[in-house]
Amino acid sequence: MSILGSLNWDDIFIVPFFKEPSTSTAIAAAAGGIVVLGALAVLVLLTVKGWWKPLWTNWITTLDHKKIGVIYIVLAAIMLIRGVLEAVVMRAQQVSPAPGFLSVEHHAELFSTHGTIMIFFVAMPLLIGLINVVMPLQIGARDMEFPFMNAVSLWLSVGGAALVMASLVIGRFETGGWTAYPPYTGIKLSPDEGVDYWIWSLMLTGIGTTLSGINFAVTIYKQRAPGMTLMKMPIFAWTTLCTAILMIYAMVPLAVASAMLALDRHAGFHFFTADAGGNMMNFANLFWLFGHPEVYILILPAFGVFSHVIPTFSGKKLYGYTSLVWATVAIAVLSFTVWVHHFFTMGQTAHLNAIFGIATMTIGVPTGVKVYNWMLTMWRGKLRFSTAMLFSAGFMFTFVIGGITGVMLANPVISFAAHNSLFLVAHFHNMLIPGLLFGMFAGINYWFPLAFGFRLDEKWGRRSFWLWMVGFYLTFMPLYAIGLMGAPRRMAFLTDPAYLPWLMISMVGALAVLAGLTSQVIQVWVSVKNRESLMVPAGDPWDGRGLEWSLGCPVPEHDFTTIPNITSREPWVEAKERGLRVMEPTEFVDIHLPKNTSMGFVVAMVATVGAFGLIFQMWWLGALCWIAMFVLVLIRSYDTDWEKTVTAEELRADYERHKHVVETTPKVSLDDEFTSKNRGLVIDMETAQ
Amino acid sequence: MSATTTNLGAHAPSDHGHAHGHDKSGTVIFGFWIFLMSDLIAFSLFIATYADAEWHGVANGPSPHELFSLGLPSLETLALLISTFTFGICTLGMKYNATMRRTIGWLVVTLAFGAIFLGIELYEFHEFWTEGNTPQVSGFLSAYYALVGMHGLHVTSGIIWGLLLIVQMKTMGMTELVKTRLMRLGLFWHMLDIVWIALFTKIYLMGVLS
Numbered sequence: 001m002s003i004l005g006s007l008n009w010d011d012i013f014i015v016p017f018f019k020e021p022s023t024s025t026a027i028a029a030a031a032g033g034i035v036v037l038g039a040l041a042v043l044v045l046l047t048v049k050g051w052w053k054p055l056w057t058n059w060i061t062t063l064d065h066k067k068i069g070v071i072y073i074v075l076a077a078i079m080l081i082r083g084v085l086e087a088v089v090m091r092a093q094q095v096s097p098a099p100g101f102l103s104v105e106h107h108a109e110l111f112s113t114h115g116t117i118m119i120f121f122v123a124m125p126l127l128i129g130l131i132n133v134v135m136p137l138q139i140g141a142r143d144m145e146f147p148f149m150n151a152v153s154l155w156l157s158v159g160g161a162a163l164v165m166a167s168l169v170i171g172r173f174e175t176g177g178w179t180a181y182p183p184y185t186g187i188k189l190s191p192d193e194g195v196d197y198w199i200w201s202l203m204l205t206g207i208g209t210t211l212s213g214i215n216f217a218v219t220i221y222k223q224r225a226p227g228m229t230l231m232k233m234p235i236f237a238w239t240t241l242c243t244a245i246l247m248i249y250a251m252v253p254l255a256v257a258s259a260m261l262a263l264d265r266h267a268g269f270h271f272f273t274a275d276a277g278g279n280m281m282n283f284a285n286l287f288w289l290f291g292h293p294e295v296y297i298l299i300l301p302a303f304g305v306f307s308h309v310i311p312t313f314s315g316k317k318l319y320g321y322t323s324l325v326w327a328t329v330a331i332a333v334l335s336f337t338v339w340v341h342h343f344f345t346m347g348q349t350a351h352l353n354a355i356f357g358i359a360t361m362t363i364g365v366p367t368g369v370k371v372y373n374w375m376l377t378m379w380r381g382k383l384r385f386s387t388a389m390l391f392s393a394g395f396m397f398t399f400v401i402g403g404i405t406g407v408m409l410a411n412p413v414i415s416f417a418a419h420n421s422l423f424l425v426a427h428f429h430n431m432l433i434p435g436l437l438f439g440m441f442a443g444i445n446y447w448f449p450l451a452f453g454f455r456l457d458e459k460w461g462r463r464s465f466w467l468w469m470v471g472f473y474l475t476f477m478p479l480y481a482i483g484l485m486g487a488p489r490r491m492a493f494l495t496d497p498a499y500l501p502w503l504m505i506s507m508v509g510a511l512a513v514l515a516g517l518t519s520q521v522i523q524v525w526v527s528v529k530n531r532e533s534l535m536v537p538a539g540d541p542w543d544g545r546g547l548e549w550s551l552g553c554p555v556p557e558h559d560f561t562t563i564p565n566i567t568s569r570e571p572w573v574e575a576k577e578r579g580l581r582v583m584e585p586t587e588f589v590d591i592h593l594p595k596n597t598s599m600g601f602v603v604a605m606v607a608t609v610g611a612f613g614l615i616f617q618m619w620w621l622g623a624l625c626w627i628a629m630f631v632l633v634l635i636r637s638y639d640t641d642w643e644k645t646v647t648a649e650e651l652r653a654d655y656e657r658h659k660h661v662v663e664t665t666p667k668v669s670l671d672d673e674f675t676s677k678n679r680g681l682v683i684d685m686e687t688a689q
Numbered sequence: 690m691s692a693t694t695t696n697l698g699a700h701a702p703s704d705h706g707h708a709h710g711h712d713k714s715g716t717v718i719f720g721f722w723i724f725l726m727s728d729l730i731a732f733s734l735f736i737a738t739y740a741d742a743e744w745h746g747v748a749n750g751p752s753p754h755e756l757f758s759l760g761l762p763s764l765e766t767l768a769l770l771i772s773t774f775t776f777g778i779c780t781l782g783m784k785y786n787a788t789m790r791r792t793i794g795w796l797v798v799t800l801a802f803g804a805i806f807l808g809i810e811l812y813e814f815h816e817f818w819t820e821g822n823t824p825q826v827s828g829f830l831s832a833y834y835a836l837v838g839m840h841g842l843h844v845t846s847g848i849i850w851g852l853l854l855i856v857q858m859k860t861m862g863m864t865e866l867v868k869t870r871l872m873r874l875g876l877f878w879h880m881l882d883i884v885w886i887a888l889f890t891k892i893y894l895m896g897v898l899s
Contacts, residue, residue: 145716210727218720248723252730260738263835268825270746271738271835277746277828282738289734634853640866 005618011171023101061596063147072129079121086114091510100493108175115178126440127301137548140225145218151600156208159608163201182272187265200611213247227566239304242332250293257286288339296335302439313389314381327366344415353412360410387461391442395434402430423483453554454534460523467516474509478502538665538680561655588648714869739832746828753896762893772802773882
């Protein structure tokens with residue numbers, strides 16, 4: 001085998017187009033071209049604007065949890081654009097006259113990358129990013145417990161995403177769906193590098209996510225402000241804790257399953273092969289042992305977001321804190337007991353299916369508790385429909401429909417009939433679009449000022465909400481209908497004219513979603529342009545309730561000048577009721593913050609290059625990078641000068657400066673919340689004296 | 690654990706003891722403990738896969754009963770158990786401020802027994818391999834090599850880690866940082882011992898006696 005492994009000229013993205021010109025290969029070449037030109041455009045922009053140095057010192061080498069969180073969200077945004085565009089192309093394929101404009105293989109590649117990207121490189125970075133920005137601020141911590149490991153997690157996820165993007169330009173991605181079931185993904189039926197792209201990009205991001213989970217859990221257990229007992233913790237911190245525990249235990253089965261698949265493919269092992277005693281059903285078993293807890297990893301943080309957005313914009317305390325906490329914990333525990341419902345048809349006994357069916361329906365109970373909690377929080381509240389609140393309300397309507405179809409599918413008898421149909425596709429999009437994306441959109445709109453100091457534009461935000469909401473219903477309600485008529489998922493082209501009217505509606509919906517996404521891009525653009533009038537330097541732009549709103553916007557690098565003593569669940573509300581606009585300082589002491597380091601970035605990039613080597617069977621490159629990573633970690637282990645000091649005087653000066661800003665900022669009533677009068681410190685004038 | 694870690698900070702010449710105003714080394718060890726829990730999940734999945742493969746995956750290859758004997762694996766077990774005991778002495782000594790010489794001495798004994806364990810394992814792999822019983826023969830043999838091999842890789846990295854720590858003790862001194870690293874290696878080593886007990890029972894004892 002040559003030094004370049006299995007790489008050859010045909011792997012370059014435009015070569016297939018010149019060999020066999022068709023619409024399908026043209027689209028593939030264009031997609032690769034967009035990636036290459038996009039990357040070039042970024043490089044040129046950075047050079048022309050002279051942004052290399054600030055990018056390096058402020059972002060790439062940073063260990064600040066807020067900045068790491070922002071990079072995660074930027075990554076998710078880039079990948080979301082690709083994921084939505086792929087969805088639009090697939091919708092277009094299914095309304096074109098058969099056999100459509102895409103080759104069957106190309107279509108298969110599209111649904112595989114769409115699923116992989118949306119779960120691992122959109123949903124996960126979104127929620128991990130939001131947790132990074134917000135959670136330490138909510139519990140009174142100065143950073144994550146392990147800031148360096150946090151950077152390693154981040155850049156490993158970026159590396160995994162880079163590999164998926166690279167598959168557009170060099171070689172191709174797999175065609176076995178985001179679940180990549182063998183034996184189809186075994187070496188005999190999928191001999192090219194596609195499955196290896198899947199294996200190694202998920203391995204990188206999976207390791208990153210496991211480390212993030214450890215980081216979040218230890219931070220919450222060990223870094224809470226004095227007096228903040230677990231039952232005084234904000235709900236978002238609770239959902240983060242449960243998600244973190246799920247990450248720690250549930251990412252491992254994915255790594256194990258994909259490592260076994262890699263051994264099968266390249267070392268001749270027989271874990272999942274069809275012959276020599278392999279058991280392909282064990283792959284489904286291991287995969288969903290990860291996959292089902294993953295669903296709750298995705299959804300719990302969004303539940304946390306709603307539990308803050310809804311009380312804030314209802315002007316009321318959260319209804320039923322304790323029941324919400326226990327519902328969260330119950331969901332986290334139950335999430336490990338239902339994975340078999342993803343393969344009721346695989347051939348296990350009816351008794352086993354019945355047990356897992358019942359366990360699945362049981363999850364509806366704690367989830368129902370939560371929906372009632374949010375509804376009762378809104379009950380008789382003074383509702384203000386900001387973008388964040390609109391997304392939350394839209395979630396509640398839509399998610400319940402998805403929950404009902406979920407309980408239907410939990411019945412093994414119905415599952416046998418609806419298995420692998422578009423009904424299922426409609427169901428899980430119905431859970432994840434409101435339950436994950438709407439939650440993250442609400443959270444980003446709500447907490448944006450903490451990271452950047454200005455609010456996001458409300459007009460474009462609300463437009464994006466309505467487009468997403470209408471787009472969702474138009475896209476997926478028809479899929480429920482034709483799913484029950486028998487339309488299979490992953491349909492390569494239109495097979496039955498009876499589906500066509502429904503698929504046309506779905507196509508329109510996908511375009512509406514694309515318009516919603518475009519509105520969000522415009523929203524960010526407009527907000528950055530008008531940031532002067534959207535600035536909220538005094539903090540607390542929404543009459544907020546959590547500790548994070550006691551800080552100025554943007555939050556300084558050290559987060560808190562002094563760590564407050566916590567005596568209740570809503571310390572900031574109580575402080576405001578006592579007439580305070582700044583938390584009273586406890587005592588000013590010198591603090592230590594982690595110094596910037598490029599090591600996290602470098603280690604993860606070496607890992608990415610090594611993974612690329614393994615994908616194209618350049619074993620020497622994989623081994624070389626493995627050794628290099630080891631040496632780099634060793635070098636880091638000798639580095640004991642990793643902290644910088646912020647003195648008590650600097651903290652006091654910062655406190656005085658913030659206090660001065662607060663004291664000179666006029667109070668703003670709720671009516672002016674979304675106007676340029678809002679410079680922070682919004683307050684309900686009717687209840688405040 | 691808290692008693693041990695509080696003591697760890699007591700004589701540290703390094704100035705990182707109060708970096709965050711709380712017990713940093715205790716937190717680091719807690720974080721590592723959580724990591725070990727996820728590692729344990731990986732082992733349990735490999736064991737579950739093995740349990741399935743030894744039942745359904747023999748195909749045309751040998752069965753566990755035909756392949757295994759108890760002699761060498763018992764010796765391996767003995768070596769690993771002794772190494773866990775000597776590591777215990779090593780960390781206890783560190784708690785009571787033993788000299789660096791003694792700490793390193795017990796660590797060397799530990800790593801040596803780890804190396805004996807590994808040597809026997811590799812010898813056994815070699816025997817199987819030359820008889821034609823490679824992982825490519827059947828699902829059962831794939832699962833066997835993967836499970837025992839993964840444990841062996843862990844022991845190997847533990848030995849490398851230990852050797853590097855000896856170098857760091859010499860070059861950096863017994864700082865709090867180095868001490869917590871040794872504590873973490875200890876946790877890692879003891880976990881591998883527990884995992885091995887499960888492996889020995891499931892693979893060899895139950896395999897031979899079935």
